[in-house]
Amino acid sequence: MNNGEVTQAAVKPVEGVNYPSVTRLDSLDFLRGLCALAVVIFHFHSWGGLKFPEAWEGFLAVCGTYGVSVFFVLSGYSLAHGYGDKFSDGIKVDAVLRYSRRRIARLMPLFGLVVLASIAGKMLTGAAVPDVFTILANLLLVFGFVDPGLSPVIGGWSIGIEVVFYVAFPLLIVMRRYAVIVVAISVFLSAWLSSIVAAQGSLEAAWVDYVSPANHMVFFATGAYAGFYLRRKPQWAPVAGLLGIACILSLIWIISAGADELAVVTGLRRALLVLLSVFLVVVTSRISMSGNPLFASLFGAASYPLYLIHPLVYFLGARFLPQATMLFLFLLLASIVLALLVDLLIDKPLQRRLKSAGW
Secondary structure, eight states: OOOOOOBSSOOOOOTTOOSOOOOBOHHHHHHHHHHHHHHHHHHHHHHHTOOOOHHHHHHHHHHHHHHHHHHHHHHHHHHHHHHHHHHTTOOOHHHHHHHHHHHHHHHHHHHHHHHHHHHHHHHHHTOOOOOHHHHHHHHTTOGGGTOTTOOSSTTTHHHHHHHHHHHHHHHHHHTGGGHHHHHHHHHHHHHHHHHHHHHTSSTTTTHHHHTOHHHHHHHHHHHHHHHHHHTTSOOBOHHHHHHHHHHHHHHHHHHHTTOOHHHHTSHHHHHHHHHHHHHHHHHHHTBOOTTOHHHHHHHHHTHHHHHHHHHHHHHHHHHHSOOSHHHHHHHHHHHHHHHHHHIIIIIHHHHHHHHHTTO
């Protein structure tokens, strides 16, 4: 999931530390937090067998699938916003090293801890434990190049894909003059894999094809090019931006009506929802949240730990508490609070240490 830090005021790099200054877009932080929350709600709904009104089921399926897809758009957009100039004149070794260190430092520490916690959970419950090579591939963040599905972390496949996209990002910026061709190829690959997924009858049966980086490159590539070319465009009045978001969400609701997980990631729905996912990020990026930067920053910062730890919270809680709507609400609140604490007490201190060490 994306974690390209984005705020409207420039953040000065730490004195004497060799890493690039990054700006934040508070509205995208807020959207990132909402997407993480949408994924959590969908997972808890699916795992707990909770019944929602039928009119909500299709929209929940979109939350569970495109909540992650929007992360990829956000990733491309925010990386282009913060790092686009570093590669606009070509790929230089020092810029690549600084960029790579920062990206690894952002993902690896917390993901590694959750990988180990997930393996411990599997051992305690008697579930199958991955082999040593799979564990090492996860700890080193290279599993996405082999098979993103090879992760003991539920939802970890998206982190594997994210690393693949991080590697591709400098090349996308260098090839920005051919953006239309790159996006067209990405659209073709997604449409092709979508047809393969549809033919297999269920998302579970087609999981290997669905989690292929090629199936999601369209989100990252369009996000990166939108971020590169639109970063200096003027912002909209909040009312206009919110109306735009309301229209996009209404269209998503209509398109997803009566659909299941497979239906929303295949066919014409797939094409429309890909487009709306990109529009959602672009429109949100144009909204100023200068009045609530701290809230947006906290919400965005907690999105990564929330995405990673919510399965651990759910399955631990479900072992000791009865299945009920109140359990759903309690575990949802517990996941959010724990995510905030993990960000404050674990992830942020690790990030500060790595930055002070030159990462």
